Amino acid sequence: MTVSPRPVSGLRAPLVVAAAHLLACAAFLTAFLIRRDGLPDPVATHFSGSGGADGFTTLGAFPYEVLGMLLVAALLCTGLTYATRGHRLLAGLGCAVAGLLGAVAVAVVVNNAGAQAADGVRLGPGALGVAVAVGAVAAGLGVPAGGRGHAALRAKAAPQAEPDDAFAEPAPRFVLREGESAVWTRGAGSRPVLVGGGSLLAAGAVLTPLAGWAAGLGLMVGGVVLCACFAVRVTVDRHGLTVNVLGLPRPRVRIPLDRVEEATCRDFEPLRDLGGWGYRAVPGRSGFALRSGPAVVVRLTTGSEFVVTVDDAATAAALLGALAERERERTVAGTTSAGG
Amino acid sequence: MLVRLDHGSPVPLGDQIAAAVRGAIADATVRPGERLPAARALADSLGVNVHTVLRGYQRLREEGLIELRRGRGAVVTADPAAPGRARLTDGVRALVADARALGVSDEELVNLVRGGLAGR
Structure with a gap:
């Protein structure tokens, strides 16, 4: 290494x-x-x-x-x-x-x-x-x-850099049977930040009747934003990789299957790899960095990377890889049959 | 939580969903008190009807593993014993499947279980 x-x-x-x-x-x-x-x-x-x-x-x-x-x-x-x-x-x-x-x-x-x-x-x-x-x-x-x-x-930031790839482990193969549908979903978050966001919300709620809504609103908006960045649900399914915020259908970030080049699981260090915590972007890489540890790292067809730190990332990466591969095979089959 | 649906299997899709969620509760991938994905979202992910997912959730509710509340969705029972109960239910299902495969009648199986219970 x-x-x-x-x-x-x-x-x-x-x-x-x-x-x-x-x-x-x-x-x-x-x-x-x-x-x-x-x-x-x-x-x-x-x-x-x-x-x-x-x-x-x-x-x-x-x-x-x-x-x-x-x-x-x-x-x-x-x-x-x-x-x-x-x-x-x-x-x-x-x-x-x-x-x-x-x-x-x-x-x-x-x-x-x-x-x-x-x-x-x-x-x-x-x-x-x-x-x-x-x-x-x-x-x-x-x-x-x-x-x-x-x-x-x-x-x-460049995904091609060698030192980083040394840490990436190829995801175990995930074999999808014909006509099988699969979904992997898991909540991810950071308890300390959620507590912080919750306290901001509470402080705002207390301040609003005491000091007028102008004083409380800023705190409450801050609390919601903090919670939104750190309470997410990660889903891998036939649509691709989706990150939902606060358990709501929207807002969400979705990487469609046809944009997935390769999915791996890697140990991730938010400060080192993405310059901090939360939903962030640096040149060549973006994603949700909620904690240190295993993360799903998706190399996109554009060459950049999308990252989300979540437990059991290995399964998620394996399933995403298998789904993307099946999608590619379907597309290839579709174009050949259309051409012939 | 990983849910795999085999559309060609004779096992009803709702039961397949219930089995996957039960497995996730048993191995603590989904913890007591944690919210399950909304039935609508799960149905969309799997490409099945929302009622199919709800049938699976309903089964888990009958087993006492999850609570279904209007507006709050499906939540794993806050009881810390939920993973153990899920494992137990899984075991019973495996037992029934084994008995069926061996041609043991339901009556015989119940007697066997009674015997096991009386043994201690």
């Missing part, structure tokens, strides 16, 4: 992004500690379009607020870069955000320190331009430092 160097290239880009954000934090802290005595109290922290200050924070809370904001951005950018296995665009964007935020934070400190009172502090388009430039430079430095993350992603 081939051991791919993916873990190294997969971690490198997120580490670069995290380092960029740490640098931004360090730059802000240095500026703050040096100019601390010159800062007014309260500090101007929000500026209108024309550059005048219109929002203020006490000096005591100021560093924590800025660091908190920087850390949230750091977590978001690093997480996104990691989840996309070091996508170049996101690695660059992450570094750019770090540069931009760091430059703005330093500019706020410097401009506050130069003013007598917070009212007089200005942060104009010039400072913003400098910040954008710093962000662009950070992105320019970050993308090459992040490595060939995108290449790794491409290789990963």
Whole structure:
């Protein structure tokens, strides 16, 4: 079995992004500690379009607020870069955000320190331009430092990539007798996410009478969407592979038999193989990733892959393969008899 | 849950469906309290009439393995013993089939079972 160097290239880009954000934090802290005595109290922290200050924070809370904001951005950018296995665009964007935020934070400190009172502090388009430039430079430095993350992603997404196929096991043969009809169906889901979705729904239901429907609706919609992505029924039958949501006839995702090239069962890792959980798509692959473990992997006639993680995936893949083969034989027989 | 229907078999289609679902309950592929696929959806998948599926479900209900409720569909009995009961019913069916194959009359078979029950 081939051991791919993916873990190294997969971690490198997120580490670069995290380092960029740490640098931004360090730059802000240095500026703050040096100019601390010159800062007014309260500090101007929000500026209108024309550059005048219109929002203020006490000096005591100021560093924590800025660091908190920087850390949230750091977590978001690093997480996104990691989840996309070091996508170049996101690695660059992450570094750019770090540069931009760091430059703005330093500019706020410097401009506050130069003013007598917070009212007089200005942060104009010039400072913003400098910040954008710093962000662009950070992105320019970050993308090459992040490595060939995108290449790794491409290789990963292409179904022809060798390392992945090493894990795919050919499904056991499923012999369909003449005139036999068969269906395989199974519920699939993720209990923690369903509990989360259910609690969102409940919170929305409680909030609606208390705080008006506008407050509750968002929560309830979120709960329904979460439940819908994680409570599915997978069916393999004469129509093909169907994934129904919430046990309802629709919405559904269906792969007709004539689009099935090959069906296999494979161990699946949502974060690694599809960039996260839920109903997702990456170049060359889409599907429902609800948990780690066995999944039905369908290679479509278009060359891309459709995946759904479900228990007893081996049986499902075997039946789907047999049904697709029978469909192909029928089509071939149909065309020859029509031609002759 | 895998359901295979042999349209050429003398066994009624509804019974074939019931046997497949019973097997799934017996080996815990479908767990107690879990909802079975809607009769309409299953009928569409198998290319049979919805009443055929409902006949199969009705049989399972008579065996106490599932509950049929209007609007809620078919749900496996929440009793944790459901898989065991399904296995037992399966065993009885196998016993009857064996007896028939051997030419043992129903009366004889019942007597045999009575004897077995009295033995303990």
